[in-house]
Amino acid sequence: MKKLLQLHFSFNGPFGEEMSAALRELAESINHEPGFIWKIWTENADNREGGGIYLFEDEASALAYLDMHAARLKAFGVDEVHSRIFNINAPLTRINNGNTGADVQS
Amino acid sequence: MKKLLQLHFSFNGPFGEEMSAALRELAESINHEPGFIWKIWTENADNREGGGIYLFEDEASALAYLDMHAARLKAFGVDEVHSRIFNINAPLTRINNGNTGADVQS
Numbered sequence: 001m002k003k004l005l006q007l008h009f010s011f012n013g014p015f016g017e018e019m020s021a022a023l024r025e026l027a028e029s030i031n032h033e034p035g036f037i038w039k040i041w042t043e044n045a046d047n048r049e050g051g052g053i054y055l056f057e058d059e060a061s062a063l064a065y066l067d068m069h070a071a072r073l074k075a076f077g078v079d080e081v082h083s084r085i086f087n088i089n090a091p092l093t094r095i096n097n098g099n100t101g102a103d104v105q106s
Numbered sequence: 107m108k109k110l111l112q113l114h115f116s117f118n119g120p121f122g123e124e125m126s127a128a129l130r131e132l133a134e135s136i137n138h139e140p141g142f143i144w145k146i147w148t149e150n151a152d153n154r155e156g157g158g159i160y161l162f163e164d165e166a167s168a169l170a171y172l173d174m175h176a177a178r179l180k181a182f183g184v185d186e187v188h189s190r191i192f193n194i195n196a197p198l199t200r201i202n203n204g205n206t207g208a209d210v211q212s
Binding site: 004006008015016019020023024027028030031036037038039040041042043044045049051053084085086087088089091092093095096097098099100 | 110112114121122125126129130133134136137142143144145146147148149150151155157159190191192193194195197198199201202203204205206
């Protein structure tokens with residue numbers, strides 16, 4: 001069953017266009033992570049927070065990514081990653097035009 | 107500027123198919139909220155949590171929705187809604203197939 005992973009963490013930037021330029025290669029690499037479907041990149045320069053919302057094929061791939069990403073963030077000085085895993089309610093999400101990761105919406 | 111609203115709260119259900127059936131009309135009504143673009147419905151029956159991830163046209167519409175929704179949840183016995191507002195980094199999100207709410211991806 002697909003799993004949605006939400007995470008956020010304290011982050012000193014870069015934000016905005018500078019972030020887009022600096023992290024482009026990282027974004028491209030994420031497309032190759034096992035079980036990865038999509039990611040929304042979240043940022044809040046006012047609160048100095050970064051984060052992401054991801055959809056994975058299953059819980060195992062979501063948790064494996066979280067472990068890998070938390071270790072990578074630690075190397076950038078991010079000690080604590082707040083994370084949460086959810087199921088998606090697909091029928092309700094489809095009513096509201098949310099992306100359930102399904103190619104065919106049945 | 108578009109704003110992403112994440113929220114979650116303690117919730118005793120219904121979850122899954124029962125939730126889909128019970129909250130269908132509510133989902134349809136959300137499509138008519140000012141500034142609303144899309145919502146992903148999140149649920150975690152194991153942790154007894156519900157939530158949502160929304161994209162709005164701007165911060166004012168996101169905050170107005172949050173106020174209205176928190177009051178509505180209170181009527182269902184939900185006293186505390188954990189929420190967070192982010193910008194989306196659109197160029198990175200497009201690389202990772204996330205839905206930025208743009209009709210044309212430039």
